[in-house]
Amino acid sequence: MDNETLQAWVEKISIESFGRPFLHRATFNSRLRSTGGRYFTRSHDIEINPGQLESFGREETEKIIKHELCHYHLHLMKRGYQHRDADFKRLLAQVGGSRFCSALPGQTKRTQPYRYKLICRSCGMEYLRKRKVDPAKYACGKCRGKLFIKMLDIVLEP
Incomplete structure (x- = not known):
């Protein structure tokens, strides 16, 4: 057509x-x-x-x-x-219109894997993130401890 x-x-x-x-x-x-x-x-x-x-x-x-x-x-x-x-x-x-359309074959929703892990220095709580964040701006939600970021197998200290 x-x-x-x-x-x-x-x-x-x-x-x-x-x-x-x-x-x-x-x-x-x-x-x-x-x-x-x-x-x-x-x-x-x-x-x-x-x-x-x-x-x-x-x-x-x-x-x-x-x-x-x-x-x-x-x-x-x-x-x-x-x-x-x-x-x-x-x-x-x-x-009679459609609210949503069907996904095309082979086009599933692409999701990024988690690339970053924030880890609490005090209690060890882990937070997964897709985007890089500044750990100095955040604190642990469980114990209010300081966080550090780990990317893949590389540890990035604040």
Whole structure:
């Protein structure tokens, strides 16, 4: 499917589900990784992840388009268009859009392993951290003792 076909599809969904025309651009963006689509508040354009269409088909992609059209129409009507707003939640349920999209195959959430360990000098309590912190700014939550940081097998003294 190309961008022109997507544009026509979004316009059709907008008229059928919302009773309002979609007057801006809808395009595919293959660089989207963690989301099925996005709506731009400044340009009012919509981008859709083509991987969602390839992996999950037209039905799931249509739910993503409805989700983005909820943002679009509510924003233009100057009503609550953000995920947390009651107007958005109500309209999304009414048109049958999806709240979340499915994760693409092979794209599981990447989590960093813990790289740093803060250790209390007094009681030996350990705190795992992904990012480096200044141990002089913190104290042990158990005994209020001083902390030192250990990275992998290297001990870094404050």
